[in-house]
Amino acid sequence: MNSFDQFFTHELSESLQPLEAERKKVAQTGIVSFLLAGITIVCFIIAVTGHSTGFAIAAFISLIPVIILLVIYHNRRKGYVASFKEKIIRRIINFIDPLLEYNPRYCIHENDYTKSGLFLQEPDRYQGDDYVEGKRDETFFCFSELHTEHKVGSGKNTSWHTIFKGIFFMADFNKNFSGRTYVWSEHNPQLNFFNKLLSSFAWDLEKIKLESTEFEKRFIVYGNDQVEARYILTPSFMERMIKLQGMMGEGISFSFVNTNINVAVPVKDELFEPSVFSPSDYQKLGDYYNTVHIVFDIIDELKLNQRLWNKE
Amino acid sequence: MIFFAGIIIIIFILFAVIFLYNSLIQKRNAIDNAFFSMDVMLKKRYDLIPQLVETVKGYMHHEQQVLTRLTEMREKAMTGNLASDDKVGLDNKINEALQSIFLSFANYPELKASQNFLKLQGAINEAEEQLAASRRFYNAAVNDYHNAIEMFPSSIIASVMKLQHKTYFNIPDTAKAVPVININ
Numbered sequence: 380m381n382s383f384d385q386f387f388t389h390e391l392s393e394s395l396q397p398l399e400a401e402r403k404k405v406a407q408t409g410i411v412s413f414l415l416a417g418i419t420i421v422c423f424i425i426a427v428t429g430h431s432t433g434f435a436i437a438a439f440i441s442l443i444p445v446i447i448l449l450v451i452y453h454n455r456r457k458g459y460v461a462s463f464k465e466k467i468i469r470r471i472i473n474f475i476d477p478l479l480e481y482n483p484r485y486c487i488h489e490n491d492y493t494k495s496g497l498f499l500q501e502p503d504r505y506q507g508d509d510y511v512e513g514k515r516d517e518t519f520f521c522f523s524e525l526h527t528e529h530k531v532g533s534g535k536n537t538s539w540h541t542i543f544k545g546i547f548f549m550a551d552f553n554k555n556f557s558g559r560t561y562v563w564s565e566h567n568p569q570l571n572f573f574n575k576l577l578s579s580f581a582w583d584l585e586k587i588k589l590e591s592t593e594f595e596k597r598f599i600v601y602g603n604d605q606v607e608a609r610y611i612l613t614p615s616f617m618e619r620m621i622k623l624q625g626m627m628g629e630g631i632s633f634s635f636v637n638t639n640i641n642v643a644v645p646v647k648d649e650l651f652e653p654s655v656f657s658p659s660d661y662q663k664l665g666d667y668y669n670t671v672h673i674v675f676d677i678i679d680e681l682k683l684n685q686r687l688w689n690k691e
Numbered sequence: 692m693i694f695f696a697g698i699i700i701i702i703f704i705l706f707a708v709i710f711l712y713n714s715l716i717q718k719r720n721a722i723d724n725a726f727f728s729m730d731v732m733l734k735k736r737y738d739l740i741p742q743l744v745e746t747v748k749g750y751m752h753h754e755q756q757v758l759t760r761l762t763e764m765r766e767k768a769m770t771g772n773l774a775s776d777d778k779v780g781l782d783n784k785i786n787e788a789l790q791s792i793f794l795s796f797a798n799y800p801e802l803k804a805s806q807n808f809l810k811l812q813g814a815i816n817e818a819e820e821q822l823a824a825s826r827r828f829y830n831a832a833v834n835d836y837h838n839a840i841e842m843f844p845s846s847i848i849a850s851v852m853k854l855q856h857k858t859y860f861n862i863p864d865t866a867k868a869v870p871v872i873n874i875n
Contacts, residue, residue, distance in 0.1 A: 554817070588831055590830070605728075609825075610820055613823070613824070
C-alpha cells in the first residue's frame with residue numbers, strides 16, 4: 380500500500396478537493412429535499428385524516444416544488460458520481476495499469492454472463508457498471524460489477540430476488556479445452572438436493588470427485604469431461620483456488636467454458652459508488668484500489684498469465 | 692398377508708441385487724474407460740517423442756544415449772502387444788527418460804532460439820498435463836470401484852461376481868509434479 384500512499388498524497392488528494400466541495404453541495408440539496416418531502420407528506424396525511432380539504436390541496440400543491448427539488452438532487456448526484464468516477468476511479472485504475480480501459484457505464488455482456496453457466500436461474504433484471512478490460516502479459520481479461528435479479532409474482536405482489544451481486548470476472552484461460560467445468564462453493568444455495576439430483580440428466584454434467592480432501596470440503600465440481608476437468612484442475616491449481624477462496628470469501632465460484640475462465644465474487648456493497656453524505660477519504664479510496672487489485676490477485680494467484688502450453 | 696409381505700421383500704431384494712450388480716459393472720467399465728483415455732494421451736505423448744528427439748539431437752550432444760533409449764522404448768510401447776503392467780512399467784521408464792531430458796534443457800540456452808522447440812515445448816507440456824489428468828481419472832475410477840467391492844452390501848455381489856482389485860496407476864513422486872518445461 381506504500382505506493383498507493385504516495386499516489387494518494389501527491390495526486391488523488393488534490394483532485395478530491397473540488398469534488399469534495401461538489402459533494403457537499405449535492406448533500407445539502409439532498410438533505411433539504413428529503414426534509415421538505417417528509418414535512419409535506421406529513422402535512423398532507425394530517426390534512427387528509429383531519430378532513431381539511433383546503434389544507435390537503437395546499438400540501439398537495441407544495442409537493443410539486445419538492446418533487447422538482449428531488450429531481451434536481453437526483454441529477455446532481457448522478458453528475459457528482461460520474462465526475463468522481465472519471466476523476467478518481469479512472470485514475471486509480473490507470474495507476475494500477477495505464478493500459479487498462481475503464482468504462483463506468485458499461486458492464487459484462489449478458490450473453491457472456493449466461494454462457495458462463497455459473498447461475499442456473501435466468502435473470503429478469505440485468506444491470507451493472509464499471510467495466511474494466513485489459514491484458515496481463517498475454518492474458519486478456521475483463522470484469523465489471525453486476526447485479527442480476529429474478530422476478531417473483533406479478534402486479535402488486537412482484538418482488539425481486541438477487542441472483543448475483545458482485546464482481547464478475549472473465550479471462551482467456553491459458554490451456555486449450557473444449558468441455559465445461561464448474562466449480563461452486565460447497566454451500567452454494569443453487570446446489571440444493573433437487574438440482575444435484577438433476578445434474579446428470581438436465582445439465583449433461585457429472586460430479587467430479589477430486590483427490591484433494593481440502594478442495595472437496597470447500598468446493599463441488601461438475602463437468603462434462605472427467606479428464607479435461609482434471610487437466611484444468613491440477614493439484615497446484617486446486618491449492619491456488621483454495622487460497623483464493625480464503626482471500627475472496629466463501630461464495631466465490633468458477634467456470635471454465637469456451638476456453639474462458641469466469642469467476643464470480645459476491646460483494647455486498649456497490650463497487651465504485653461514492654456516497655454523497657460522507658466524504659471520500661483515504662480509507663474509501665484504498666478500498667477502491669483494493670477492489671481492482673482483487674482481479675490482479677485472481678490472475679496472479681491462478682497464474683493465468685503463464686503461457687506454458689500451446690495456447691496462443 | 693405374510694405371503695404378500697414375503698413377495699414384496701423378495702421383489703425388493705431382487706431390485707437391490709440388480710441395482711448393485713449394475714452399479715458394479717458401471718464402475719468396472721469406468722476403469723476401462725479411464726484406461727482407454729489414458730491410452731489416448733499416451734499415444735499423443737508417443738507421437739511427440741520423435742519430434743522431440745529430432746529437434747533436440749542437434750543441440751544435446753551429451754544426452755545422445757538417453758535420446759536413443761527413449762526412441763527404443765517408444766517403439767516398444769507403440770507395438771501395442773504389451774500387457775497392462777508392462778505398459779505401465781515401460782511408461783514409467785519413458786517418464787524418467789523424459790524427466791532427465793527436460794532437466795538438461797537448462798544447459799542448452801541456444802534451444803530458446805529455436806521456434807520449433809518452443810512450439811514443441813508447449814505441445815509436450817500440454818500432453819504431459821493431459822496424461823497426468825487421465826492418470827488421476829483412472830486412479831479415481833479405481834478408488835470408486837474398490838470402495839464398491841469392499842463395502843457392504845455390494846461386497847457380497849462383488850464376491851459372487853469374483854471381482855478383483857485393480858492396480859492403481861503409480862504416479863512416482865518425481866512425476867506428480869508434471870514436468871513442465873520452462874526455459875524462459
